Amino acid sequence: MEQEFLISQAARMLGITGETLRNYEKRGVLTFRRCSGFRIVTLADLERVRQHRKAFPQSRGRPTVGAREAQKAAEHVAAQS
Numbered sequence: 001m002e003q004e005f006l007i008s009q010a011a012r013m014l015g016i017t018g019e020t021l022r023n024y025e026k027r028g029v030l031t032f033r034r035c036s037g038f039r040i041v042t043l044a045d046l047e048r049v050r051q052h053r054k055a056f057p058q059s060r061g062r063p064t065v066g067a068r069e070a071q072k073a074a075e076h077v078a079a080q081s
Contacts, residue, residue: 002044010045016049022039024049029049030052051078
């Protein structure tokens with residue numbers, strides 16, 4: 001079973017706020033599993049956040065136009081490697 005974290009733990013590991021992760025989910029960049037109302041973040045989710053932040057360093061959690069499409073493109077490129 002893949003290691004799982006609460007959103008607050010994942011945010012600390014990434015050096016960002018939990019609110020930033022919630023914004024990513026709200027914008028459709030990520031979808032977190034929920035358990036008893038808590039967002040559950042996996043290692044794969046952490047990697048997707050790292051990829052997104054690398055692709056959009058200037059966004060710093062603010063909405064960016066086409067973020068979902070760009071994230072899908074980045075995932076496609078990563079899968080081809």
